[in-house]
Amino acid sequence: MTELTASADRRRLFALLSPAYLWLTLAVFLPLSAMLFFSFLTDLPQDNPDWSATFDNYARFLTNPTYAILMWKSVKLGLMVTLGCVLIGYPCALVLARTIKGRARETLFLLVILPFWSNSLVRIFSWAIVLRGNGMLEHALNWLLPFELRLELMFTTHAVVIGLIHSYLPYVILTSYLALQAIDDDLVDAARSMGASKLTILRRILLPLSLPGLLAGAVLVFVPVVGSFMEPRILGGRMGTYYGTLIEDQFVSVYNWPLGAALSFTLLAVVLLILACASPILGKART
C-alpha cells in the first residue's frame, strides 16, 4: 500500500472515492439527518407554510401508550425470531462446517444461502399460500394424519414468526458457518486427544470460538425484524399491527410525515443502541 504523499496521489484518491461517498451522503446520510430535522416539525414546509418546531411528535410516544406497546411488541417479535433463528440455524451451521466435507459442503452451503438472496416479499407470499386455511400445509397434514385437523395458522403471530424465521434464518447460518469453518481442525483433534467428549468440544471450543459469528448473525436478524412491516401485513392480518406497520401507515395512508419521522427515528435510536452494544462483537467477528 502506498503512503499518501504526493498531491497527485491525493487528487487520484479523491477522484476514486468521492463519487461513491457523495452518493451515499445524498441518498443515506442527508436523508437521515433530514428525517431527524422533520421529526421536530409540526408540518412539512412544502405542505404548510405555517410550520413550526415542536417536541409533540416525540411527546406522543410518551403520552400515548399505544406507541410504546407496539414498540415492545416489535422488540418481542425480534427476540422471538432471533432466538428461533439461533436455535435452528446454529446446529445447521455446525453440521455444515464440521461434519460435511468437500464438494457436498460447498453445494449445501450454497443451497442454504441461495433463498436468502432471493426476493423476500415473494418468499413471504409463498408462506401465505402454504399456511392459509385449506392451504398446502393443512392438506399435507390431513393426508398424513388419520384425523381432521384445522390449523388456522394464517393471520396469527405464529405465521408472522414462521415467515420471518424463514426470511432471516440464512443470516445466522451464514455468519455461524463462516466462524465455525475458520476454526482449525487441529484444535478439535487436540481436544479429543486430551479426552474431551463431543459435548465438551462444542461447549468449550467450538461455541466460544464461533460466538462472535453467532452473535453477529443474531444482531443482523434482530435489527431488521424489529423494523419489519411487510411480513406482518401479509401473514399477520388483523394481528399484524407492529411498530413497523405503524410507521408505514404514517407515510402511505395517514400522511403524517413528521410523526412518521419521529417514530422512525425512535426506532433508529433503538436500533443504533443495539448496534452500539453489539459493535465490539461485530468488530471481532469480522477479523
Place this chain on the structure above:
Amino acid sequence: MSRSLLPLIGKLWLFAILFFLYAPILVMAAMSFNASPFYQLPFELSTRWYQQMAGNGQILSAALRSVGIAMVTTLVATALGTAASIGLFRYDFAGKKVLMVLLFPPIAIPWLITGTAMLIFFFAIGIGRGTPAVIIGHVALALPYVIVTVTARLSSFDITLEEAARSMGANSWTVLRRVTLPWIAPGVVAGGLFAFAVSFDQFVVSYFLSEPGDSTLPVLIYTAIRKGFTPEINAISTIIIAVSMLIMFLATRYSRFAGDR
C-alpha cells in the same frame, strides 16, 4: 455407536432445514401451474396464469421497469463501488477506517427507516417520488455490497504487481487497465450481480419511493397481495424467484463468498 449416530442426526437436521427453506417456494411454483384459482387439489397442469400474466400490461410494464432500474443501478453502483474499492485498497490515509464503517448504515439500518428518510428528503429537495428517486436509493443500497465484494477480491491482489508495472514505465491509467482491473474482474462481476440482485429484489425502499401506478414489480405484487391475491401473482413470483436465484448462483460462483475455495 454415537460415532455414527450423531452425524446422521445432524444431516437429517440440515435436510429438514433445506426442506423448510424450499418447500413454500416449491409449493408456490407448483400452484402457479395449477388450473384452479383457489389452489384446489387435485392438481391440474395449466399455463393459464402465465398466459394471463403475459396479457397483463401493468405487470409487464412493472417487470420492464424493474429490470431497467436494476440494470442502471448495476452499472452505476459497480462503477462507483469499484473505484472506491481501489481507492480504499491502494492508499493509506487518515480516516480510512471511518470510510469503511460508513458502508454499514445502508446495510445495517432497517430499510423501513432508510426508505422513509429518503422519501422525506427527496420531497424536500424536489426530486420527489418516481423512477429517478428509486434508482438513487437502489444505488446507495447496492454500493456497500459492491465495495465489500471487490475489496475482498482486491485483498488477494499483490500490490507489487502494480509497482512492477510502474517500474517498467506504465502510467497509472495503464496500470489500472492492464494489471489491476483484469485481476479484480471476477470480483467486479460478482459485485455487479449482487447489485443487480439488491435492486431487483428490493421492495421496501422502492415501495416508499415509487409513484403509485408507476411501480416496480415487488411493489406491484405487494399491492396486489393486499387487495387479495390472484394466481397471476404466483406466476410472476415464480419467475422472479427463479431469476434472482439464478443471479445469486452466478454471483456466488464468481465471488469467494461461499467460504473456503
Place this chain on the structure above:
Amino acid sequence: MSAVDVQNVTKRFGQTVALDDVSISFEDGGFFALLGPSGSGKTTLLRTIAGFHFAETGAIRIGDRNVENVPVEKRDIGMMFQNYALFPNMSVADNVGFGLRVRKVAAAEERRRIAEALELVQLGAMAERRPSQLSGGQRQRVALARAIVTNPKVLLLDEPLSALDKTLRVDMQIELKRIQREIGITTIFVTHDQEEALTLSDRIGILKDGRIVQVGPPREVYDKPVDAFTAGFLGDANWVPESWLSALRLPQPANGHSFAVRPEALSMAQARLDGMNAVAGRLTQRVFAGAMATCLIEVEGQKWKLIARDRDIPEITGDGAVWLNWRPEDTMAVRA
C-alpha cells in the same frame, strides 16, 4: 513389553494405500522417530495410533489395551500438533488444564498439576497469558505441557518443531529430550528432518510408500542402511560404479548388492593411500561453509560429494585430478 504395538495395519484413503501392512513396536520409555518423505505414511501412522483414523485391518495395542475400537478421546494419549493447536480462547493454564478438567480431576489437584507441568517446561510465570501473547517457542512448550499433564500412556508428536526457526529448533530439541528423559514417557515423533530424527531418538523407523523400510537405533540405520532409499534419504551417499567393484575391498560379496560411501568417510589426496579403497576423479568444485567444506568430484561421469573440515582438505592444483580414499569398513552394502 512394548508400550505401543502396531500389527499388520493397512489404511486406505480411497484408492491410495496410505499404510501397507505396517507392523512396528515401540518400547516402553523410548524415544522413537518416524522418518520419511512427505506422502510416506508417517503422519497417517501416527494419527492411526492416536485414533483419528481407523485402520481397515490389523491391530493396535496401547499399554495392555487393544484400541482398534476405542475412539481418540478414550485412548489416553498426549499429542502435540505441528501448529501447536492451542485453544485461543483459553489462558495458558486453562489450555494445560483442559485434559484434567475433562477427567474431572479435583480443583486443587488440577492446579498443582498445571503448575508442575508449566514448571517442567519453564513457563511457570506465563500461566495467565493467552496463547496469542506468547512467542513461537513458548507456545511450543505450552503444547508440550498440555500433552503430558495427564500422564498419558504415549506422547505423539506430529512434526512439532517444524514451525520454528533453526536456532530455536535446536534449543527445543535439547529441551524435548530432557523432558522426555525426566518423565520417561514413551514418545513417538514424526519428522521429515533426518538430522532431527538422528539427534533426538533412541530408535528410528524409516517409512516409504506406506511401508516400514527399516527400524533400528540411529547409528545402525545410518551406518547400515538396508536399501538405496534409506542410504540416500538418511544423509548423502556416493554410489560406487560397478566397474570399480573388482578393485575394491568389500564388506561382503557383491552379488545382489550395491555399494556406497558417506561423503564424510572420504578423504581426498593426490595419491592412492595404502590399505584404503580408492577411486580416481577430478575435483570440480569446492564450497567453503565455515568450519566444514564440501567438494564435488567427478568420478566416472558421476558426481561424488566429500564433506570434511575445511582445514583437513588439501589444496589441489593442476587439472584437479585426485584420489578419493576411504577405509574398506566404511563401504556400505545395501540391497540392490
